C-alpha cells in the first residue's frame with residue numbers, strides 16, 4: 476500500500492468529521508454567518524503565509540530536483556488558489572489590510588503552523604511534506620464532494636459558491652495529485668531511513684488540526700480558555 480493510501484485510510488474518521496462540520500454545512504446551505512467566514516479568512520491568511528514559508532525553507536535546503544520542481548509549481552498553485560483568491564474575497568467583503576494583519580492569531584492557528592514548522596525543523600523535508608499534504612488534499616475532497624451532491628449550494632451566497640468551486644477545480648486537483656505523488660516517491664526513495672510511524676503522525680496531526688481549524692472560528696476559540704486555570 477502506498478504511504479498516501481495508508482495515511483488517507485487512517486485519517487478517514489477525522490476527515491469525515493471535517494466534511495460534516497457545521498462550518499462546512501454552513502457554507503453549503505448558506506447559514507454560515509459572514510462574521511465566521513471572515514474570522515476564518517483572517518486566520519487562514521496567517522496559516523497560508525506560514526505554509527509558503529515552509530515551502531521556502533524546503534526550497535532553500537533541498538538537494539532533490541523532484542522536490543524543487545514540484546514545490547516551485549506548488550507555490551504557483553497556492554498563490555492562485557489561496558493568496559489571490561483570498562485577496563479577491565477580502566475586497567468583496569470590504570476587509571482592510573489592517574484588519575487582517577492586526578488580528579489576533581488564535582491558539583489552533585498557532586498550534587497548526589508550529590506543527591508544520593516543527594516537522595521540517597526537526598525531521599526534514601519528507602516529514603514536512605507529510606504534515607503539509609492534508610491541507611490541500613482535504614479541501615479538494617470536501618469541496619469536490621459538496622459539488623457532487625445533487626442540490627449542492629442551493630440558497631447559499633455567491634461568495635461561498637466561488638470559494639467551493641475554486642478548491643474543487645481541475646487545476647487544483649492536478650496540484651494535489653502532484654503533491655501526493657511526490658510524497659509517495661520520496662517515501663520509496665528514503666524507505667530505509669524514514670521512521671514511518673513518525674511520518675504518519677505528521678499527517679494525522681495535521682488532519683486533526685484541520686478539524687480544529689473549522690471549530691476555532693465557530694466556537695469562537697479564545698486564548699482566555701487556555702490561560703485560565705480550569706478545574707475540569
Ligand SMILES: Cc1ncc(CO)c(N)n1
Nearest residue numbers: 519522557610611614688
Ligand atoms: C487551514 C487550511 N487548510 C487547507 C487550505 C487549502 O489550501 C487552507 N487554505 N487552509
